[in-house]
Amino acid sequence: MSATGHDEKLAREAGEIARLLSYVLILIAAVGLFFTAAGIPTSRFERLGAGAFPKIVFAGIALVAAIAIIDALRKIPSGAYGRFTAQTVAWAKQRxxxxxxxxxxxxxxxxxxxxxxxxxxxxxxxxxxxxxxxxxxxxxxxxxxxxxxxxxxxxxxxxxxxxxxxxxxxx
Amino acid sequence: MESFLSGVAQIFTLATLIYMLAGSIAGIIAAAIPGFTVTMAIVLTLPLTFSMEPLQGIAVMLSVYVGGYTGGLISAALLGIPGTPSSVATTFDAFPMARRGEPGRALSLGVWASFFGTIISTVVLIVAAPPLAMFAVKLGPWEYFSLIVFALTIVASLVGDSVIRGMLAGLIGLAISTVGADPVMGRPRFDFGVEMLQAGLPFLVVLIGIFAISQLTSEVEDAESVRSGNALVTGAIDFQTWKVMKEVLMRPVNLVRSSIVGVLIGALPGAGGSIANLVAYDQAKRNSKDPESFGKGNPAGVVASEAGNSATAGGGLIPLIGLGIPGSAVDAILMASLMVHGISVGPRLIMDHADLVYGMFVAMAVASLMMLIVSVLSMRLFLRVAEVPKWLIVPVVMVCCVVGSFALNNRVTDLYLLGFIGVAGYALRALGYSLAPLVLGVILGPIAETNLRRALMTNEDPALFLTRPISLIFLIAAVLSIAWAIRGHLQHRKTPERNTDASAS
Structure with a gap:
């Protein structure tokens, strides 16, 4: 593999870890907001309250984020985590x-x-x-x-x- | 016939035509500025029409309307920023085409598609206004909810490289739409005591932040390219007027289908250009023999999006003229301008003021012709934007985005929101999330929630979503749409594997 090809592979791996972190953050936020939505009082005038639709949405986000985390963990080689900080600093310097x-x-x-x-x-x-x-x-x-x-x-x-x-x- | 001729005579006066020309130019310029929507342009035009004759005023506003739908194309194609929500899908192919060195062709395709889309919608409007209006009014919340579910499945074809990230982006869009007072009871949600969040996140600020700020920021990623004075778009500045007209007309199925989609969606109250361009684009992609090339500068994508959004102008007039129900904010302003002149809009409009209604039809056709002429003559000027270097255009367009966000509600807090969403948008873009599903989620979220809750308030039986025939048709279409998209992605994944196998052997 050429030096450029190797660098690209390392950058791709670092990108995958960054995405994994984003999935984790999204999952945590979705679970938190799901419980916040569950606390919104329902109205006696309707079957679904103001919190019902957000609960559906945040449950959907949590589910998809969980699938994404499993998928990302499968893809990332174990050695990539150690190189993540250096790769991120290089990415940020370039931009x-x-x-x-x-x-x-x-x-x-x-x-x-x-x-x-x-x-x-x-x-x-x-x-x-x-x-x-x-x-x-x-x-x-x-x-x-x-x-x-x-x-x-x-x-x-x-x-x-x-x-x-x-x-x-x-x- | 007498009424028709009377309407024609009122439109073809020198004063009206001059006003309409000015309206077309104003509409195109306004919509070309990111954050300055067609609705805002029409609101600003309204006071100017008070002193005019009713038909003259309406004709001017229709010119702004038709011009505005085309103006959104300019920043979509040249900057990759949708000037209006109705040109989101235009960025998918027009921008890559411009980047590839064909900015003139991208603009020309959009202008011609807009022209033909408006003309087709005007013809449909004349023939089908009464029956379509009657159909649209029969749809209840069940049908609307099912329609939105169908529209949301479009996300599946807009996801870009990753289905999971595309779905997450769509869901995040839906989540953003739940911030602020709930749309049925007005109960506060997710404001966390922050005043800025109490009224919800303004859609336009989200759109500008997500698309414009993130796009502009990504333009400066390569320091060397920026500092060498490179322009945003390079290539031949050639409008290719007649060649592109033939190219658009060589796609009659795409053109007519996208226009019909635009008319039908425009005829549904609450929907509009912002949805029509995405649905028309999605349909064109699904029916294409080469769906892989969509998003990379396929002319069919530009034609579909622009024909679709322009056709909603005619579609939106259907419920307005037939029933007195404005289908969108713009139609509501048109209705207000008629009411200012003491004309009550409703089913009797076509009987009491037939000359006015026919005049509106004629004005639509004339406005689209004017838009075409103004565009063809001025596009060379707009194409000069493509020559402006990045170091100049990035700060200037950012200031235009700030003005657009502020002018919407005159709130400084919207500016902070813009900055926050811009940073989030850039982060999502850098992480490889597709931004189009997010915007679709923000647009469709409130409509989906309102109709779901309204349906269950009317009747608690959820089975009605499946037993009402039109609702069932939309839901079946949604399932088919998802199945089609999954099939497409599986095929897409198999192809590279096969290629790898071939190269390895």
Missing amino acids: YLVFVTLAALAGYLILIPLLGFSIASFMFILGLELVLMPRRPATLVIAMIVAAIFSFGLNWLFAEVFTVFLPRGVL
Whole structure:
């Protein structure tokens, strides 16, 4: 087997373990929510209460998740668990821009009510563009213009044309 | 005949045609923005029609409606983000086709399929409005529940690589739909004291988070490709208008079947474009000689989804005109606009205001023609989106998603929800879960629950689901659908094994 083929096999195994963890988490959540649904009081006006449909759904999730766990345990070789952490770190390092983007989005969503839509959007667009773009003077100018249009411009468009007022901020 | 001619005369005035043209353009642009639905576009149009003649106002709103169904195609094909819930299935094949270097063909296929879908639905509307309306009203909660069970079996053909993860995703979608007040008694469920969850998770925010944020985030996975200034879609920007028209017309069975599916689902109150595109896509895949190629850029998938969702526009008018029952939110707004003008909508509408009804039919056909012309002329402009580099489009579309989510209810908490669901959506995507069944579950969950409980409130006997003929037909169709899907998956698993055997020998 070539080195790339071996790496792919290791990555696939790590993926299977990550999926196994997701099945376990889903199973635990489904069982917990099933019991929460069982606690919803029923109405005397109907045969099925407000908790009946969720109970059916969460029982279904628990059943499928249990099958998925058994299937995944069958597929994963025992040695794969020891390599899981190293593989996950390598996967995350390769996709560091994803985490930067999601962190920027989280920061942006938190800042909107404080700074208002226009300023927060301008900072978010320009900041993320600076992280993602190839650094050239021309792209920097384009980035500034685009950030201004889709922050202050969009706010103006929604307020003046659609009479939808985006958050103004408290600061 | 006199009423028909009167309706035609009212539509073919310069002012009405100009307003309709503006409506088409507005509808296409609005729906192309992720999170900005056709319904929102129509709501914004409503106040503008107050000063118009009743038919003129309705014609403008129908133009926005028809244009909107097509606009959803643009972001679905070019960005892989459904602009509206009704274009979820369009992303399955149009986006891979655009990624393969044929963005022009993907858009053109969708536009032509939408045009023919609307025309077919208008013809059906004219011929079958009264009998179909009578049929739709006879369906009780038993039939609706069975219909939804049938629709849920579509999940089986949307599961992607793994049946188990597909089923889990569908069930998670159903679970998401149970958060908030229950749809029958209004009893709070799973809000855990968090105010944001008390009203339930808004479907549109879930859709944007799951599809748009996760898709945009996955675009930046390859740092080298992003930093080199690569565009989202590369390839020939060629709309191929007439060639693609022939390609669409060469699939008459798929086109007519998807349109009929759209009309029938549109005629059922509560259903609509969001379900029709998935059902039409599913039917096209099942009846295809090459189902394996669906999801990889098969033109039949684009035709089915777009013809299906556009045909619901005509289908939705059937119960509105026949019975005065709006089949969807958009139809309710159309009804409201008629009522503003003092016209009562109901079974007597076609008798008292025949010219208006015929005018609406003509307006549908004219609106679809306008949509086609506007699309053909402006697609080159929209296709420029494909040339925009990823580093520019990712932050900008994310801001559009934030605006779309906020404008829905004017709630800042919806934005936090968007971020949370976006992260969850990316995690599910990275783990290989298929996201389409999840969205289907969120759409169908409340309809399934409401009808199940309503049926058992009306009559406690659960056997009625099996003894009422139409309900039984839907349930049999559901069983057949599952059996068909299992057969397909087994065949799919055998084929690679055979290939492995062949290569080993």
